[in-house]
Amino acid sequence: MLGPILETLIGGLMTGVLYALVALGFVLIFKASGVFNFAQGSMVLFAALSVARLSEVMPLIVAVLIAIVIMVALAYAIEFLVLRRLVNQEGIILFMATLGIAYFLEGFGEAVWGSDIYKINLGISKNPLFLFEGIFPGGLLIDREEIAAAVACAILVAGLAIFFQVTRVGRALRAVADDHQAAQSVGIPLNYIWLIVWAVSGIVAIAAGMVWGSKLGVQFSISLVALKALPVLILGGFTSIPGAIIGGLIIGAGEKLAEVLLSPMLVKWFDLAGGGIENWFAYVLALVFLLFRPQGLFGERIIERI
Amino acid sequence: MMKYVGTAVAVALGGAVFTAPAMAQNEQFIPALVYRTGAYAPNGVPFANGIADYYKLVNARDNGINGVRIVTEECEFGYATDRGVECYERLKKNGPTGAAYVIPLSTGVTFALTEKTTTDQIPIISMGYGRSESRDGSVFQWNFPLLGTYWTASDIILQHIAKKEGGFDKLKGKKIALVYHDSPYGKEPIALLTERAKRHGFETMFLPVTHPGVEQKATWLQIRQNRPDYVLLWGWGVMNSTAIKEAVAVGYPREKLYGVWWSGAEPDVRPAEDGAKGYNAVTLQHTAGQFKLHEDLKKFIYDKSAGSAKWEETGEILYVRGLINAMLGVEAIRTAQAKFGNKPMTGAQVRWGLENLNITEARIKELGFEGVMKPIKVTCADHEGARTGRIQTWDGKNWQITSDWYVSDDNVIGPMVKEAAAKYAAEKKITPGCLTN
Numbered sequence: 001m002l003g004p005i006l007e008t009l010i011g012g013l014m015t016g017v018l019y020a021l022v023a024l025g026f027v028l029i030f031k032a033s034g035v036f037n038f039a040q041g042s043m044v045l046f047a048a049l050s051v052a053r054l055s056e057v058m059p060l061i062v063a064v065l066i067a068i069v070i071m072v073a074l075a076y077a078i079e080f081l082v083l084r085r086l087v088n089q090e091g092i093i094l095f096m097a098t099l100g101i102a103y104f105l106e107g108f109g110e111a112v113w114g115s116d117i118y119k120i121n122l123g124i125s126k127n128p129l130f131l132f133e134g135i136f137p138g139g140l141l142i143d144r145e146e147i148a149a150a151v152a153c154a155i156l157v158a159g160l161a162i163f164f165q166v167t168r169v170g171r172a173l174r175a176v177a178d179d180h181q182a183a184q185s186v187g188i189p190l191n192y193i194w195l196i197v198w199a200v201s202g203i204v205a206i207a208a209g210m211v212w213g214s215k216l217g218v219q220f221s222i223s224l225v226a227l228k229a230l231p232v233l234i235l236g237g238f239t240s241i242p243g244a245i246i247g248g249l250i251i252g253a254g255e256k257l258a259e260v261l262l263s264p265m266l267v268k269w270f271d272l273a274g275g276g277i278e279n280w281f282a283y284v285l286a287l288v289f290l291l292f293r294p295q296g297l298f299g300e301r302i303i304e305r306i
Numbered sequence: 307m308m309k310y311v312g313t314a315v316a317v318a319l320g321g322a323v324f325t326a327p328a329m330a331q332n333e334q335f336i337p338a339l340v341y342r343t344g345a346y347a348p349n350g351v352p353f354a355n356g357i358a359d360y361y362k363l364v365n366a367r368d369n370g371i372n373g374v375r376i377v378t379e380e381c382e383f384g385y386a387t388d389r390g391v392e393c394y395e396r397l398k399k400n401g402p403t404g405a406a407y408v409i410p411l412s413t414g415v416t417f418a419l420t421e422k423t424t425t426d427q428i429p430i431i432s433m434g435y436g437r438s439e440s441r442d443g444s445v446f447q448w449n450f451p452l453l454g455t456y457w458t459a460s461d462i463i464l465q466h467i468a469k470k471e472g473g474f475d476k477l478k479g480k481k482i483a484l485v486y487h488d489s490p491y492g493k494e495p496i497a498l499l500t501e502r503a504k505r506h507g508f509e510t511m512f513l514p515v516t517h518p519g520v521e522q523k524a525t526w527l528q529i530r531q532n533r534p535d536y537v538l539l540w541g542w543g544v545m546n547s548t549a550i551k552e553a554v555a556v557g558y559p560r561e562k563l564y565g566v567w568w569s570g571a572e573p574d575v576r577p578a579e580d581g582a583k584g585y586n587a588v589t590l591q592h593t594a595g596q597f598k599l600h601e602d603l604k605k606f607i608y609d610k611s612a613g614s615a616k617w618e619e620t621g622e623i624l625y626v627r628g629l630i631n632a633m634l635g636v637e638a639i640r641t642a643q644a645k646f647g648n649k650p651m652t653g654a655q656v657r658w659g660l661e662n663l664n665i666t667e668a669r670i671k672e673l674g675f676e677g678v679m680k681p682i683k684v685t686c687a688d689h690e691g692a693r694t695g696r697i698q699t700w701d702g703k704n705w706q707i708t709s710d711w712y713v714s715d716d717n718v719i720g721p722m723v724k725e726a727a728a729k730y731a732a733e734k735k736i737t738p739g740c741l742t743n
Contacts, residue, residue: 004531011523107343115347117547117577126554126581141530143555215551217577221345221518221544228521259524260531276488276514278524 003136008260009253014146016232016252017153018215021208023229023236023244024156025201030238031177032197033083035094041226042105043202045218047071048209049109052118052218060121064206071202074105079195087190088180106223115220120213124148149211153245156207160200160241169196177239231286237299246297250289255282333377334370334639334650335401336361339393339410344384345518346543348573349624353411354380355614356628359607362614363599364636366606371639372648377401383415385543390415391422398426403650407431407635407660413491416449421734423448428653429660431638433631434459434567434590438494438719439726441690443661444738446727450660450689452634453682454590454714456494456566457722460538461714462588462695463564464502467536478507483534485525485541485549488514492540495566499538501722519545526552539565546574554581564588567695571623575700583702588695591679592630594705596621599629599674623705626678633673634682638663657741661686680711686740693719 022044029037037043050070054063082097122145129147130139164170175183176193184190212222228251236247259278266277289297338357341350361376370376379400381393390412398405407429410416416436423430429448430436438457440449467482468474484499486492496512503510511534513525519541526549529537537558539549546569553563561584565574570587572594578585600620607613608620619625635656642651642659651659663684670676684691693716697709731738 004527007530008524008527011527015521015523110343110347115343115351117348117544117573119577119579126551128555128557138530141527141556216520216544217547217551219345219348219544220343221520224345224518225520256524256527260528276516278521279516 003138003140005257005261006136007140008256010140010142011146012253012256013249014143014150014252015256016249017146017150017245018208018211018248019225019228019232019252020245020248021149021153021156021204021211022226023232023248024153024160024241025204025208026226026229026233027238027241027244028160028197028201028204032173033094033176033194034091034180035083035098036091036238037201038095038098039102039105040201040205040229041223042102042109043071043074043205044209044212044226045220045223046074046105046109046209047202047206048120048213048218048222049113049118051206051210052120052213053113055120056118064210067206068203071206072199075195075198075202078198079191083194083198084191102223106220110220117217117219118213120210120218122148122210122214124214145211145215149215152207152211156204157241157245160204163200164241169193173197228282231282233296234283234286235289235296237296240296240298243296243298247286251282251285254285255279258285331402332374332650333401334374334406335397335404336376336378336635337394337397337400337405337408338378338380339383339390339408339412339415340380341385341411342380342382344386346385349543349568349571350385350411352571352573352615352619352622352624353628353631355619356625356630357409357632358614358628359603359620359625360629360632360636362607362612363603366610366612367602371636372643374639374643374648374650376636383412385412387412387414387418391418394419394422398428401650403652404428405653406639406651406656407653409433409631409635411435413437413494414489417490420446420449423653426653427657429638429657431631431635431660433634434627435491437726437730438497439723439730441688442723442727442738443684443686443689444727444740445731445736446689447741448657450684450691452660452663452684452689452691453630453679454567454693454695455690456491456540457498457719458690458693458714459566459588459590459695460495460498461502461719462712463538463566463697464499465712465715466588466697466709467564468506474506479509480536481509481511481532481534483511483513483529483532483537485513485515485522485529485537485539487519487541487545488516491542491568495538495540497722497726498719501718505718515541515545515549518543520548522548522552526556526558529553529558530556536562536564539563539569541565541569541574543573547577550575550578550582550585553585554578560584561586564697570698570705572705573624580702582700585700586697586708587700587705589698589707590627591692591695592623592626593696593698593707594621594623594626597674597678598676602674630675630679633675634663634665637665637669637673660684661689661741663691 025040050067129142133139172188232247232251236243255278258281263277340354383389383393405428413435416432431450433452436451438455440446565587567590575582638659642655646655665682682691693714698705699708
């Protein structure tokens, strides 16, 4: 019994890393602009579609480089056409704007790149690894693609941490995140910062899109994976990069263990019509955490004078 | 500048409205509920293309059905039940006689429309989907699950497995899992599997996958841990390719994996590449490949650059299924015209046509579908019309037929249909009976 539980736990943690990759994009934009970017899932889809379709006619590395250019251009377009006109507007207005961007990107992406299922081949074997076969009958199953995702995630987090903590732009980003108007008053160019942060978020979307695309095939449903980033953010906090990672791991492991261990029991005890609980269980888990830490595990505690 | 652009757009739109020809009285309107966008588009697009091309062909080659030209309008609903119902409501009254029939290509929409179409008197053609008990035309007078229901599909798969094992008695003690889309569609085979399990002593395992089906890791870890002897797959769209990929990831043999006919098309296996090799699916009679009808499609449609798909896609499974579905609808209208006259038919008249549909081997040949499908004869008692299928296997590049024809066992399914239909009739206060017109 221990073998299957361990296997589920490892599988869940690995899936959690994939959720964290998507959640990172949300955190970056929220940190810098206080905007909950509903379009992050669509950006992941658009980035994955770009890489997949371009790699059909050129080497993958070139396709990725061109996709980076596309995502930076997209960031510029969003900043120039949408955000610049909404400076100092209520957060809900900016959120609604990202909602519009999400629907536009999904439709535009499908119109330009097509709605079929496309492939991204990272050259990683699809056959699983089996570890500790001597200890557990059949061994512990590990997915090679998920190991690659974990490595990609670690590199990204390290890079982002350095970017935020050490560079001048990173410090400016943190200042903007604290207060738009105050940052502007000390000469930090808000538009430039927003452009940078949306571009970085676009690049994170490429990484997430490539990993998810390689795993699932690139098509519309990838944008729905972003919905799995929401409980991760609720749990980890909207402003914390480590929170996104830890939140991803907890949600990934929690939902998989619940589906494998709890779901059959619930179906048996209550004679349920369906047993697929992992989708909503992730939110229940996040809500339970909220009862004890309303700001999330790593989120900033907001205290306002009234 | 914007003002001028706006004016130009308004003039153009106004012009379009006023210059659009009024719908002629000798036209047959058929609505097309499609999903060319969204999570299920890879499967929705080829099916919609097949249907559209068949209508175009009938108009271009035959000048319509006995001189009545087909007019169709697509409504995009993205496989969302609420939007599908909205599309139906918007299109049902179009044309001189309203919608001839509706093809929802969604079990959810079929469920939602079942009562509405009874009131509106518009038949539903749910070829290969919908409620399995809806084959009982005395209760479901307006539903036509032509060519096969999910009980037929699951029964054929079980017969094939039993044959491989040496008979149904050899299934005793075996474990058969069902990985299903957690929706009315995915749950349909559960009743048949439960009934067969009771009769033959095999164990069942039901594993739901939530929409759209991209998260299946936990499901397949359970498969790995429980090691069922066979797995049946009841998915749609990206759920299918994800399931096959996850089967590869946990090392479950694809040879023991059997999909329903909605899990057995090219978009389901191609993303998994070599991993899908050996995967099986039951056919809704036909498999992939071009046939006699394609000569006409090329001559009248594709050589004139009027095709909806790329030419090389016209042999794909879901495109062919679209052609068959449209052909059955057109033949139902033709059957109705033989009784009511060569003019546009009302939904009620087409319903009569569907209930008296009799496509013989000779007619199949005439229509250019020889070798693609078997004869079908619909009656009030049997809105399914045919219950045959084969098993096909993906060889890494193409689907290959790997079994003989099977016929689902009506000794098992018949009483189940009767019981479920009677229950539905009691719930909805329907007095069972056959309509005469």
